[in-house]
Amino acid sequence: MVDVDIACPVCEQIHTISVSEEQRWGKEAINFFCPALDRRYRLVGSYVDTRRRFFDSPELEAFTEKIEEQLKTELGSIDFIKKFERWKTIDYPPIGLIDEYQYEIQQIINTYCMGYFYPAVTSACCLAERILNRLVIKTRDYFKSHPEYKKIYRKSSFDDWEKMLCLISDWQLVPENAVNLFRNLMPIRHESIHYNENYDFESIAPVAINNLIAAIIEIFGVENRKDIYLVFDVPGEIWVRSAVENQPFVMEFIRPHCYYAHAIHDIDPTDGRIIERLGKTGLLTDEEFIELRRCAL
Numbered sequence: 084m085v086d087v088d089i090a091c092p093v094c095e096q097i098h099t100i101s102v103s104e105e106q107r108w109g110k111e112a113i114n115f116f117c118p119a120l121d122r123r124y125r126l127v128g129s130y131v132d133t134r135r136r137f138f139d140s141p142e143l144e145a146f147t148e149k150i151e152e153q154l155k156t157e158l159g160s161i162d163f164i165k166k167f168e169r170w171k172t173i174d175y176p177p178i179g180l181i182d183e184y185q186y187e188i189q190q191i192i193n194t195y196c197m198g199y200f201y202p203a204v205t206s207a208c209c210l211a212e213r214i215l216n217r218l219v220i221k222t223r224d225y226f227k228s229h230p231e232y233k234k235i236y237r238k239s240s241f242d243d244w245e246k247m248l249c250l251i252s253d254w255q256l257v258p259e260n261a262v263n264l265f266r267n268l269m270p271i272r273h274e275s276i277h278y279n280e281n282y283d284f285e286s287i288a289p290v291a292i293n294n295l296i297a298a299i300i301e302i303f304g305v306e307n308r309k310d311i312y313l314v315f316d317v318p319g320e321i322w323v324r325s326a327v328e329n330q331p332f333v334m335e336f337i338r339p340h341c342y343y344a345h346a347i348h349d350i351d352p353t354d355g356r357i358i359e360r361l362g363k364t365g366l367l368t369d370e371e372f373i374e375l376r377r378c379a380l
Contacts, residue, residue: 093117093361119364120345123372124323126312128340129305135175158196166196172289176300184214184299195292200284201275207291208272211265211298215247216240218256218302218332225331226254244269256332261301267294303336311337316373317380324369346375 084101091098094117105111116122134150151167158166173192187210195203223235231250241247244265252262271291274282300307305321306314311333313322323341327333347362362375 089113089115091115091117091119093359094119094364095361117345117359120359120362121365121367121372122343122345123325123369124328124338124341124343126305126321126323126337126341129321132175135171138171158193162198165198169196169198169289172293174293174296176296176304176306184210184303188296188299191292191295195288200288203288204271204275204284204291207288207295208268208275211268211295212242212244212272214299214302215244215251215265218251219247221335222254222256222331223250229253244272254331257302261298264294264298264301268298313369313373317376320376322369322373322376325372326369346372347379 084103085107086099087102087107088097088099096119098115098118100113100115102113103111106113134153137144137146137150154167154170155163158170170192173195175188175192187206191203191206191210194206219235219241220239223232226232227236229250231246235241235250248262248265248269251257252259268291271287271294275284275287275291305312311324311327313324315321323333323337328338342357344357345359345362346367348357348359350357360379362379363371367375
């Protein structure tokens with residue numbers, strides 16, 4: 084590596100950066116970001132599904148017929164009234180983080196709506212266990228000093244819910260209410276997976292699914308995670324608070340769904356490249372960053 088001076092096209096100052104020999108002689112491109120500009124992570128990988136809100140608002144009743152037709156296409160028209168009533172018992176978040184859960188949850192909901200209660204319950208429990216595993220496995224290397232680390236660092240999966248819940252609670256990865264919701268699911272998991280004669284899968288299915296969704300919202304939701312996000316402080320945009328951007332949960336589960344930029348920037352529509360412009364140099368508070376971003380729109 085060799086140090087070279089670059090005339091910054093953004094702040095018009097000279098910056099010294101380290102580059103490889105190939106970059107020095109123009110054989111490889113130099114990806115340069117002005118170090119004088121403060122940046123934040125903006126969430127771009129989120130989904131929106133506000134269909135249930137239309138049924139809760141009388142003034143939006145005119146739109147519900149179209150939604151019901153969409154649901155008939157998804158679920159089938161046979162016994163649709165029963166399917167629709169089941170669909171309405173599920174409390175689904177209107178805005179959430181896209182990880183892998185959006186698609187799995189939708190499959191579980193559809194299974195329940197179709198009247199397949201056993202696979203709905205067991206798959207809800209399996210997804211809950213998968214989430215707990217991912218939380219532990221993706222973040223455990225940040226907690227090497229934890230007394231349990233030597234017992235878990237080589238394992239590729241876990242089926243002991245209590246151990247996983249204790250770990251993510253000790254590591255303060257998720258809100259405590261999420262831990263409680265998983266604990267509500269734990270007996271359902273044991274009772275439904277193991278033989279339990281005359282187990283009422285039909286009545287327990289919406290309980291299991293809604294507990295799972297509530298836990299996912301507590302952890303991966305957007306509107307409720309004001310401890311992580313600045314939600315619509317800039318109209319239509321969701322930014323990560325600077326104080327939490329290096330927390331293990333944020334680094335592993337949120338930052339991969341973000342881009343990183345100064346408040347004043349454009350996005351090239353042809354290739355998605357971020358084009359930054361000079362706004363204000365130096366470190367900014369979140370409030371200053373948001374105000375600068377508002378002015379840039």
